[in-house]
Amino acid sequence: MSVVIHEVSHGYAALALGDPTAKYSGRLTLNPIRHLDPVGSFIVPLLGYMAGGFIIGWARPVPFNPYNLRNSRYGEAIVAVSGAAANIALALIFGLIIRFAANFGFLTSAFLGLAGYVVLINITLAIFNLVPIPPLDGSKILFSFLPYRWQHIRESLERYGLIIVLIFIFFFWHLLVPIISYLFSLLTGVAF
Numbered sequence: 001m002s003v004v005i006h007e008v009s010h011g012y013a014a015l016a017l018g019d020p021t022a023k024y025s026g027r028l029t030l031n032p033i034r035h036l037d038p039v040g041s042f043i044v045p046l047l048g049y050m051a052g053g054f055i056i057g058w059a060r061p062v063p064f065n066p067y068n069l070r071n072s073r074y075g076e077a078i079v080a081v082s083g084a085a086a087n088i089a090l091a092l093i094f095g096l097i098i099r100f101a102a103n104f105g106f107l108t109s110a111f112l113g114l115a116g117y118v119v120l121i122n123i124t125l126a127i128f129n130l131v132p133i134p135p136l137d138g139s140k141i142l143f144s145f146l147p148y149r150w151q152h153i154r155e156s157l158e159r160y161g162l163i164i165v166l167i168f169i170f171f172f173w174h175l176l177v178p179i180i181s182y183l184f185s186l187l188t189g190v191a192f
Helices: 002-018 038-050 075-104 109-129 137-145 148-159 159-174 176-186
Strands: none
Touching: 002 075, 002 109, 075 109, 075 137, 075 176, 109 176, 137 148, 148 159, 159 176
């Protein structure tokens, strides 16, 4: 559901900026079935699970047309950051529940454990998606701030983006772990 909320946030941000593409495609819904991607939602996570390793997956991206956005310079960055912002908001809500409601003793340890996973998943999604490698959201934010004369770099990186992302996951993922663990402890008050 965190990935679905992430994608729906992109659609609503685009709609707020004047692009109704996601609305007309029926993708402004929290119904997870509308966001399933055969490869990213089933095959890749299953292969990761069966290999006993890192499970990664994705939802079908919510479509938007950057040419319809009212803010042509930074509109794409606003749409991109909205997904990570939604994940951070979810992590903050569940982190505060863990931090404060646990002291009152009316929440079960099973719920607190589940809430911990929600915080961890949402922090991980937000941080990972902010990495500036295409097709991740961080690249759209970065390219919105680069001068137009450097747009050829974007096109070159987008061509090999998926390969670069996989290299990042396998060889540089450990660089994100301290950030994720720090934010988890900050939000929940529980050591990671």
